[in-house]
Amino acid sequence: MSDIASGALVMVDSLLQRLWPRIEARILSGVIVEGHGDLRPEHVCLCQPPQIIDCLEFNRSMRIIDPYDEVNYLGLECEMLGAPWIRPLLVEALQNRLPDRPNADLLALYGGFRALLRARLCVAHLLDKPVRHPEKWRPLAIRYIRQTEREILSVRSPSIRKSTPVYGDA
Template sequence: MHFEVTLESKVAFLRQPTSYPEPAYRVEAIETHMSWVFLTDEHAYKLKKPVRYEFLDFSTIDARRAYCEEELRLNRRLAPDVYLGIDALAIDAAGHLHLDGDGTVVDWLVKMRRLPTHLMLDYAIRHGTAGGSDIERVAARLADFYRACAPIAIDPVEYRRRFLAHIDSSQLELSQPAYGLPLVQLDAICRAQRAVLQNRSALFDQRVQAGLIAEGHGDLRPEHVCLNAQISIIDCLEFSRDLRIVDRADEISFLALECERLGAGGLGALFLRSYSDLSNDRPPSALIHFYQSYRAILRAVIAVRHLNEEKFRYSPEWPRRAKTYLQLAENHVACCR
């Protein structure tokens, strides 16, 4: 017998504490652009939405299973004790859903160990509990990680072209009148970023030639860093290898930028220094500032995209956050001179 199970039905089932093999007092459901995450007392279960965008395709069950497996493989590099496996969501002959049970598989979920909220770096920064020793441990974890990464061969011209393409597309998107962003500021930032790529191309070419481009995390933000005993770093970009192919300095610059946005610029600076000392990788400050300016523009794009969704359309948070990122982008690109 064939059953068509909608996303809404799957979500409704997974919201129920009785749907899980372990005892669950309550279930917290969190929706993102691309998935639903269900938090029980001890675990987190991620269900990918059947969506298709320019940069990913989760529209079929086979694709979602493949991406679940890829998420497991990639995230075990930096959080091996967190990513436990993938579970099947199945429906039996009576039309009842079961998690990791018998029946016809209708979807797949990534099963993770739930991490303590108070140990996430963004929470610790906001509540003043993140200290220098924590940041140094994060730097050591990442230095070890990148040391084990194989260099990725890429043409230096192509490497710089990727930045230009993203700057152009970001400016076009952020210029939409509906977002109400300061276009003179945006234009000046993007022109300055292009000038760095054109006039200081050696900054980028030297990184490529030194073998410092790697398949990294792709989304290294404080909310993905857990300050537990071993330092667990979760939620890498499993859906795009291109977005994971980065200069190591790009990723560490991004994490420092996000610390700065959260009001912990000092911790971000300490992180950069600690990483450089531990890895013996000392990228020029102009390059660090370019990467931070570039990442801030990309994050501004992600912020305003929330306004395209009905539930976020009237929230002042996303335009405000985009403007914050534009100011960060302006500040950092000015330091590239």
């Protein structure tokens, strides 16, 4: 798996290096907020009004985030579950409320970074003693690594993310 992951890691690192000045500019302009920090579909209750649960309470610094990173990540997780149409709606809804939408490059970096982080967390489960559900974690890590690649490559060709199915690929 390391051969698969190393390419994705290089891609994310390269884009991060290139876009770091934009990230710093967003921080300095005050668009960063204290958010959830780990917003995934299972943290959203679609009642009236909708409720967000289970934020990263143990570490405030992990909740300091670009709101576009937060909703882009939620959309990425929805995409991984087979609902790719949700992400653009979330980003557009946020754009209607907040200015300073990042460009496609930065959104791709946010998505690639988050997908790579999720792959790393899957691999960490394989180090647990005992490993619970060992058959689950390796294929899921590979799916997230492939999603990382799609996210980063979408900067060069936006049709890559849209044309490549995610749900169930292994």
